[in-house]
Amino acid sequence: MPADARKTSTASSSTAPANLWEPNPRATGLRRRIGEFVLSGPVQSFVLAVIIINAITLGLQTSDAIVDTLGGFLLVLDIAAIVIFVIELALKMFVLGRRFWPDGWNIFDFVVVVISLIPAVGDLTVLRSLRVLRVLRLVNRLPQLRRIATAIIKAIPGIGAIAALMAIIFYVGAVMGTSLFGEDFPEMFGSIPTSLLTLFQVMTLDNWTTSVVFPILDVHPGAWMFFLPFILISAFVMLSLFVAIIVDTMLNMNESTRGTVAAPAPIITKTQPIVVRDVPSTSNGRGDLDDAAALREELAALRKETAEIKELLTARRQ
Structure with a gap:
């Protein structure tokens, strides 16, 4: 094959993958054009604005006075938002095909939209309150929120271990509290479930002194030796561990999930690149000779410094 032909084939093969649409390389023609439109920046910004407006609409619908005045208008806005969603x-499922489902955020959008379509009648009335989950779609649209949510999800194994440890501490405290204070304060420590609820109130520091600790101290003056260690461990140490695990996960997270295929490139935590300077060389190899001479000079200087250090060490020993 001639050299020009080889260059042409190589160039065509190298540029062919660049023509593929990254969210779905199989999408071509009309399907690709629809995908580029749906996942474009202006359309995604429009959907983001619709989500915010719909969130405000859902909040206004909780006020009877506003519903009496603007009920019909708010209903039209709500229906229009559902239609847009x-x-x-549907267009994203069409253009992405199988690539729609591996993305957890797309599945979340699908579930939220399906819940919005279920009629809130009879036993399904409770689903009406779940419409507010549409607001959570903001997490999928904002990279900063998506990164935090990803960090929390990746921190679940570590959080689970701390939660298991906290459950053990709560159980031990509930058994001790029931044994120590159950007879005199059955309303707070009469049983294991009641003791767990009381200890949870103590952990949250919600009115724990006046409603729990002080009445018990009047009968058991040494009860502070039980409550203070429990508060220090459960309220401060455990909370700090939760925060530390999430922060550590965010620091060690090299990239975030794709959230939406509108931004298919993951967010990479960039590190400082290693810059390698090429030594200019000429056809006669003069550049290599100069580089070798510079290396020999550096080695000679290092050997001289090493010898001086050895002399100093020998002098100190003597």
């Missing part, structure tokens, strides 16, 4: 979701 359904159209966006």
